[in-house]
Amino acid sequence: MFRRATTLIVAVMLLVGLTVGARFLPVPYLVASPGLALNTIGEVEGDQVIQIEGEESYEHDGELAMVTVQYAGGPGTRMDMLTVLSAWLSPNESVLPEEALFPPDRSLEEITESQDMQMDDSQTAATAAALTELGIDYETRSVVMGVGEDMPASGELAEDDVITEVDGEPVAGKDETVELVADRDPGDPVELTVLRDGATEHVELTTTDDNGTAIIGIMVGNDMEFPFDVEIAVGEVGGPSAGMMFALGIMDRLSEESLTDGHTIAGSGTIEPNGTVGGVSGVEQKVVSAAEEGAEYFFVAEESCGQAQRSPASDEVDVVKIGELGDAVDALESIRNGDAPEDLPSC
Structure with missing residues (x-):
């Protein structure tokens, strides 16, 4: 009897020790959980999320909500084993390796800066896509973003140079510039016309x-000149995944008629200036955020459909598959017309 009691006490102590150890043992994992939902055609602290100056804009009822994922853990704030195990068992949370968001070869400052830059780029791309969809003209310029060391352009070109012509042919963006420079054999000359500090x-x-392609060793980006100012304020949120919802929000603000007709629409997807919608991560949690926001529909890029279908909230929101910004506009028209959810393109 004494031996059994001793064994039981030791077992309990070991269990308690393991539990306590798991509670404080840091592990290199992240926990993804549903984040905030922000109405892009609404207000934050009394200010419009999307503000337009220099052009007439409108305010409408309804919601076009961008949804986010909240990540816990990471370098310096690692999760404990017990919390990670609990997240593994939760239908609303996901566990992923720390390297998924924090590559070991990049500092936290570099990652934060990259996220902020992606957010800025997504807002610019969203403005371009919205204006393109509305048929509003804007100007695109090809700008030098960086020059490689020991490359042909080193010492000849500099950051912020605007490339206006390649071999005498006008260019209106980075794609045209890259294509025209590459349209020759490596070693052949190329002449660029550049606008620098107001002088040509x-x-x-x-x-x-470069693997059979002619290059001059520069990184080129698009600098877009819009006919009016579009400002988007979303606080500390970073990354490119709100691009589609920004574009729809901008269109709603510029349109006399409401895009939503009072409906609550959530969504997530990147956007290109030409309107192409791209996939994002964390969609399983974002659908949960949409459901908690009371969204009737969730717009998602076609390539993210698998994630949306795996979400525990996928039966609470009608998930609509989007490939181009025009698809989202068509879906909103169908919703305004009262079409049945099954008539919309679903995942």
């Missing part, structure tokens, strides 16, 4: 070889 310069370079 002509630069002749000899291309070099």
Whole structure:
């Protein structure tokens, strides 16, 4: 009897020790849980999320909500084993390796800066996509974002140079610039016309070889000049995944008629200036956020449909598959017309 009691006491102590150890043992995992939902055609602390200056804008009822994922853990704030195990068992949370968000070769400052830059780029792309969908013209310029060391452009081109012509042919963006420079054999010359500090310069370079492609060693980006100002304020949120909902929000603000007709629509997807909608991560948790917001529909990129279908809240919201911004506009029209959810393109 004494031996059995001793064994039981030791077992209980070991269990308690393991539980306590798990409670405080840090592990290199992240926990993803449903984050905030923010109405892009609404207000935050009394200010419009999307503000337009220089063009007439409108305010409508309804919601076009961007939804987010909240991550816990990471370098310096690692999760304990017990919390991670609990998240594994939760239908609304996901566990992923720390490296998924925090690559070991990048500092926290670099990651934060990248997220902020992606957010800024997504807002610019959303404005371009919205204006394109509305048929409003804007100007796109090809701008030098960086120059590689020991490359043909080194010492000849500089950041913020605006490339206006390649071999005398006008260019209106980075894609045209890259295509025209590459349209020759490596080693052939190329002449660029550049706008620098208000003055026009002509630069002749000899291309070099990059796996059979002619390059000059610059990183090029698009600088877009819009006919009016569009400002988007979402606080500390980063990343590119709200692009589609920003574009729809901008369109709603610029349209006399409401896009939602009072309905609550949530969604997540990146956006390109041409309107292409791309997939994002964390959609399982974002559908939960949408359901908690009371959304009737969730718009998602086609490539993210699998994630949406796995969400525990997928039966609470009608998930609509989106490939282009125009698809989202068509879906909103169907919703306004009272079409049945099954008539919309679903995942």
